[in-house]
Amino acid sequence: MNQTGYTKEVMKHFQKPHHYGRLKKYNGLGKVGNVICGDVLWLYINVSKNKKGGEIIKNISYETYGCVAAISTSSVITDLAKGKTINEALNIDKDKVAKALGGLPPLKMHCSLLAIDALSEAIYDYLIKHKKPVPEKLKERHRRIERSKKIIEERYKKWTKKGASTKKE
């Protein structure tokens, strides 16, 4: 762990993020933001059938405007979700993400939620677009994320009305 409290694994993902950028071909997109810090993450998935005919996340990538933890957790979640079935990907939680990174500073645990929410939203988008059944738990997550998005939009609107200012309040 370095002076910032980040592990070597976190710094590795931050310095060389995996699967960064936009997929050329994708069929699910999750767009999320964090109401507290304003960080934003878009996550792309391409779901297709494996040799056995099961659906898996064949390809995945992301774009983010965020902190070190947001970038590292996004990078590691793409490693964890790639090749997994939809159900397996939905079972990736913040503990699994933190474990894969060798831990996260307690104050940065919330950043891992951004990546998890983006993955959920990409899966939700895929299921809805392809008229597939959406698990109740995923619908609930989607409603919570939508409420957060409304709060962010509201804050952004207030800020743009006010105009940019360098004056500290």
Ligand code: FES
């Ligand atoms: S501080 Fe915004 S996601 Fe980390």
